[in-house]
Structures are given as structure tokens and as C-alpha cells.
Amino acid sequence: MRRLPTVSDVASAANVSRQTVSNVLNTPDIVREETRARVLAAIERLGYRPHASARRLRTRVSATIGVRLDPGADGMAGALLDRFLHALVEHADAHGLRVLLYTAADEDTEIATFQRLLDGSDVDAFVLTSTHHGDRRIPWLIEHEVRFVTFGRPWGEHDMTDASHRWVDVDGRAGVAAATASLLAGGASRIAFLGWPAGSGTGDDRRAGWRSVLQDAGVPEDELVALDLAVEEDPRDLGFAARAVRALDPQPDAVVCASDSLALGARLALGPGVPVIGYDDTPVARALGFSSVAQPLDAVAGAVIELLQRDDGAHHRLFAPALVER
Template identity: 35%
Template sequence: MRQRPSVTDVASVAGVSVGTVSNVLNRPDRVSGPTRARVEKAIADLGFVPSASARQLRAGVAQSVGAIVLDLANPFFTSVMRGIEDRLAEESLALMVSSTDDDPARETHFLRMYEQHEVRGILVTPVGTDHSELAAVRDRGTRVVLMDSDGDSAFPGVSVDDAHGGHLAVAHLLDLGRRRITFLNGPSTIRQCLDRLTGARRAVVDAGLNPDEVLTERVLPALNADAGEAAAHALLALPRSERPDAVFCVNDLVALGVLRTLLRAGVEVPQRIPVVGYDDIGFASMLMVPLTTIRQPTHQIGWSAADLLLRPQPESLAQVRFSPELVVRASSVAAG
């Protein structure tokens, strides 16, 4: 394998000192035009790439940011990452990303790893509500911003009103006349899942109905399409009198699995069972039966979280909160 060219190699080819090469890279105005051109030609000929870590050590300012999310395989988080990247690109900063898979041990591992890399700061969608590890990282000098999370004023953060989102979804199904609604949810240790359930139950109460009679929660072992498919099979195995007449899914991936199973079983969607998802990820509008869903401003979540991280310290505890919106498509309302 060819050895990576060094600053010393560039200086040798250009016939200048290492200090002159450094000036061309970092303070080109200090170098005369002919000398700068000679160094730039040597850089191009050798294929030299400056070391970001070395430049960071010289400048004393980190050039990267870490992000820790629940599941990068979920397109929701992919879109959030794009928002982060767009904001960081304005400052020429790099992004490192990790998934916790809702595992506190993995979250702690990646927090330590990013600290060791001396990142500018860490954006975290936390696992659970115990933020002691995050506080320890912050107290050691690394800025921490909570992302798609809520309820801890000790950290700056970006959140979405998920209780309102759950309310929108179930109120929509109630408006369609549905009275046996199943909510396919994740564990209550995930704040978003708990808030969406709270909003869903409140929608039933606001309609003058008993949530224990109208709304049934099923907690899934994973928040992906396979789990949605398995849950839909279980619902179809119930006696017809006990089957739901509507399904609200905690995210669009779960809804995809539900739709796939219902359609394969010959169940008419939305006539027999309307389906509502959550997130409005890219494929939601492209399905054979386009998915009604609760839209979250994913790009803005990421952009705003990165922006909070880069703000001056006096603004370090700022909070940004977004409101989701209902997007009605064919999975809940048949074309007239």
C-alpha cells in the first residue's frame, strides 16, 4: 500500500520549508504568489491531503460533531442526519453517527468514544429518562444537545409535541367513526412512545368516549416493518368480533408491515381497517396504498439541533419545539 504523502514530502518536492507549506495551507496570504503556486503544484502532484486531526491540534478547536440516535436504519433518523449535516457544512464540520438500538450500554460506549475523539459536541436521542451519563459528559466539558427528546431543562434540546401527534392520529380515526382502535406502540421507556399513547388516549376522552373501551395498546418488541407484520398477523388471528376497525402505528416502518400483511390477506384498506402511521418518511406517499401519517419536520429537527450545539454558551439551554401535522392519504380515506 502506498504511504500517504506528508507535509515533509510536499516541502521536499517544492523546495521549501515545512513552515512554508503550513503557511500555504493555513495562511496563504503570508506566502508570495510564485512560492504558493510551487507548493500547490507539489500538493496536487503528490495527492497530498492535509490531516484534519493535526490541524485541530494546532487550532485547539474540534472539527467534528458526534450524533447518537436510536436506530439509523430508520429513515426518520436518516433525514434528521441530513439536517444536521447541512448545518455543520456551513461551519466546515464533519459528522460522526452511531445507533444505540435502545441499549443504554451502547449509548454510554458511544458517549465515551466521542469524548475520546474530542468532538465539538454530541447530539443525542437518549435511551430512557436517566440522563446522568449525559450530564457527566457535559460536566467534563463536552457540549450535549438532546434531539427528538423532551422534559430535561438541564440540556438544550429539540423536541416534537408527540402527544399532539398521537391526538391528531386517533382523533382522525374517531372522526371516521372507528371505535375499536389498536395502537401498535413501542416500550414506555422511549419518551416518544409514551407521549403518543398519552395523546391518543386524550383524543378518545375529548370525544366523550372511554379510552379503555375504544383504544387497545399492543407493545411491539421492535419498531420496524417485521414487527408490524407480525402484529398484523396476530390481529387477523383474533375472532372477527374482537378485531380492530382501525390501526394506529407508532411509526411508518411498523405501518408498512401492517399494510403489507392486511393487503396480502385480502383486507380492504381503508374500507375495513384504515391505517395511520407516524413520521411521514420518504416512502409513505409512494406505497400501493399511500399512507396517512403524522408528519414530523425531520430536516428541521436535525438542523436546529446542530444549530443549538454551535450557539454561544449563554444560549446553551435554549429549547426548540416543533408541532407535527396530520397528512391524510388513501390508507385511511378512500378516494371519492
């Protein structure tokens, strides 16, 4: 596939900034005539064609949003994404927008799908899920000036200030902190955290909520390290989580977990007599009767649709979750 010229290519060829190219395309009156002529000459020479996705979304010529069906989402994680997609379709429909679902085996395939859908004017914007550190999809969409919103923040120092990346997320740190505080208030003192290995933005954020509450309660650092359990989550084998909890000596008198899948593993290890709090409030948590942190998925989906259509500089929304106690 031939690589299409981007706004960065035009900026480099005209020896100006990306913002200047954007000004020439959108508000040419504020650009000096000499600079404007140089940018327009570079556009002509390179054959650059600006994407009309943002304009089409506002004018609803196509008004279609592309969303990937993640092939890796199964079990409880898949149920969470299904609920989000259902809410997203409902909010899109209320605004006269449509949702187009597509599949991709990996990031390279998905980026190629972006190009195909945009070239055919099939979609105007994208909603991304399952974002992670080093996600190559995000810089590609920014570079090609395609409007998008991610369910999940960009973990980094510019989370709150980079307007090129629109995102909606749920404050996992606050949710796990509330769960930990609830266990303390209920009389627990040796509270373990069962989460994922370090390096996951979402997992590290949730772990930080547990750690901050116990630090404030005066729990020594060596005890925090001993109670911090990290396992790779596998919905087909909950034994990893159960064995990690059973290995603690002495056993914890409560466990707060980064997901309901991990909470199920903890319940298998400890039985119903030890309080366990999960995350995501899935049907499993409700069926087995353990507490869990619920994400406001309907509000998240509504905010995603809102940000896709706004042009006033708003670029992120962070929601508070709710502890559902059972």
C-alpha cells in the same frame, strides 16, 4: 484510562458549589477573593483542566460536531435518521461547521470515544440521537462540561427547566392526537392504537395523544384498554403487529400507529379498506398510500445547530409535526 478531574471534584475539594467553580473560571470578578483563591488552589492541586469545547465552537477553532452512526438503526428508523443526518450536515455547513461521524457498539464504548475525541481536540460538541431513560451518555457530558444537544427530550419533571441538557424534539402527542381526531372526523369510532410497550418516553407520549382524544370523545375506559395494543417492533418480522391487530374482536374500524413499521403491520392485517395512520411519513407510507405523521426534520436539524451555538440560556425547542393525509 486515567479518570480526569471534573468540575464537581474541584467543587468538593474547595467546599463550594459547581456554579462557584464555573464563576471562578468564567467571571472571577464576581467571586470573593478568599473563595476564588480556595478554588484556584483546588484546581492546581487536582490538575483540573477545563474543556474548551464551548469556546472553540463559538470561535470556530475546530468547529466540529461529533455524531454517532447508530448501528441499531435499520429499516424505516434508519431512513429517518439518515434524513436527519443529511439535514444536520447541510445546516452545519451553512454555519461554517463540520460534522464528524463515529460508531460505537454501546454506551460505554461511546463514552470512551467522547474522551478520545475531546482529548485530541477533534470535536467541540456532540449531537446525540436514540436517547432513552437512564442514558449514561448525558450525565457524562454534563459532568465534563461538554456542549451537546439531543434529538429527543429528557423524559422527566425537569424537561423544560434544566438548562444543562439542551434538546430538540417533535411533539408526538400532538401528532397522534391530530391523527386520531382525523379518523373520528372521518366516521371511525372503534380506533385502535398500535404502539410499543409502556416505558418508552416517545411511545408513551404518542399513546397519550390517542388516549386523550378518545377520552374526550366519551370512549369508555375498558374499551380504551382493549384497543391499546403494545408490541415490540421488529422490522424483520411485521407479523407481531399484524397478529396483535387480528386478535381484536370485534375488529377496529381504524388504527393509529406509533411508527410506519407498525402501520405496515396493521395494513397487512386489515387490508387497504380500513384506515391506518402511521408516524414518520417514510417512503413506505408514501408508496402504499397510507396517512402518516411527518416530523419536520429540517427544522429540527436547524434548531440543533442553533442551540449548539447559543449562550443566552435557550436550551430546548419543541416542534409540531404535520399529519399527511392520503
